[in-house]
Amino acid sequence: MTDPNTELEQVSSELRRQTLSIFGRSLHIRTVDTGSCAACESEIRLLAAPHYDLHRLGFFFTPAPRHADLLMVTGPAVRAADNLLLKAFEATPDPKAVIAVGACALGGVYTEDELVHGAVDRVLPVDVYVPGCPPSPLALLQGLLVAVDRLQSRVAALSLELDGGAPR
Amino acid sequence: MAFWFYRGLRRGIVTTRYPKGELDPWTRHLPTAPAFHPDRLTPELAQRLAVGCPAGAITTDGRELVVDLGRCTACGRCLELAGDAAAPSGESLLAAVERSDLIKRIPVAGR
Numbered sequence: 001m002t003d004p005n006t007e008l009e010q011v012s013s014e015l016r017r018q019t020l021s022i023f024g025r026s027l028h029i030r031t032v033d034t035g036s037c038a039a040c041e042s043e044i045r046l047l048a049a050p051h052y053d054l055h056r057l058g059f060f061f062t063p064a065p066r067h068a069d070l071l072m073v074t075g076p077a078v079r080a081a082d083n084l085l086l087k088a089f090e091a092t093p094d095p096k097a098v099i100a101v102g103a104c105a106l107g108g109v110y111t112e113d114e115l116v117h118g119a120v121d122r123v124l125p126v127d128v129y130v131p132g133c134p135p136s137p138l139a140l141l142q143g144l145l146v147a148v149d150r151l152q153s154r155v156a157a158l159s160l161e162l163d164g165g166a167p168r
Numbered sequence: 169m170a171f172w173f174y175r176g177l178r179r180g181i182v183t184t185r186y187p188k189g190e191l192d193p194w195t196r197h198l199p200t201a202p203a204f205h206p207d208r209l210t211p212e213l214a215q216r217l218a219v220g221c222p223a224g225a226i227t228t229d230g231r232e233l234v235v236d237l238g239r240c241t242a243c244g245r246c247l248e249l250a251g252d253a254a255a256p257s258g259e260s261l262l263a264a265v266e267r268s269d270l271i272k273r274i275p276v277a278g279r
Binding site for chain 1: 182206
């Protein structure tokens with residue numbers, strides 16, 4: 001017999017996935033900077049450039065969280081930015097998703113101390129993690145498509161083990 | 169790097185084929201997280217890698233090397249330290265739904 005908690009978790013994650021897939025080809029993105037070095041922002045801005053042309057896929061940037069479906073959060077979650085981050089999250093209408101962008105937002109570079117949380121998921125529930133320092137625009141695009149269930153995340157199957165070559 | 173520019177001049181389209189087609193060829197030259205040869209990793213080397221990682225992405229208990237792809241900044245210091253035991257993984261599409269999917273364990277099998 002399956003554990004009711006596990007089952008509930010599976011059902012809730014499936015429901016969440018299906019809800020996000022409703023966004024399909026019209027998703028509005030609000031970027032929130034919690035103290036990043038702006039490298040991630042520079043890559044995010046490139047998404048709207050002709051080479052990546054984010055709009056062909058139905059993703060758009062919006063200047064206000066009230067018009068957004070998805071928050072793209074960069075930076076190591078500086079404690080001074082808690083207020084703005086939570087306000088932006090609360091102002092975003094449901095259903096909403098959060099993407100944590102970059103190594104800082106995922107817990108790298110800055111460890112938790114009195115100034116920073118060190119990772120965005122300590123403040124907000126994160127739906128998709130996009131690693132990289134900074135992640136390339138194509139990596140960000142993949143993150144967005146994974147968030148709306150148009151692509152499958154493939155990192156779980158990735159192995160960092162190399163084979164071949166005789167041991168020394 | 170500028171292939172898309174020539175392609176754009178030829179076909180009048182500069183936009184990448186991703187996600188319908190393959191990734192652009194220049195993405196091969198992007199810095200990526202490391203991959204390791206388990207047979208060439210010794211406990212001492214694993215320890216040096218853990219100490220040398222400025223982002224805190226590599227930890228070890230002597231039996232396995234734990235690489236957190238989420239923390240990795242692809243700076244390449246581990247590649248310098250590890251010599252022929254490591255090489256760039258070449259994987260830049262790393263979006264994950266579960267944070268734990270980004271944590272990779274590599275056995276330390278060298279003597």
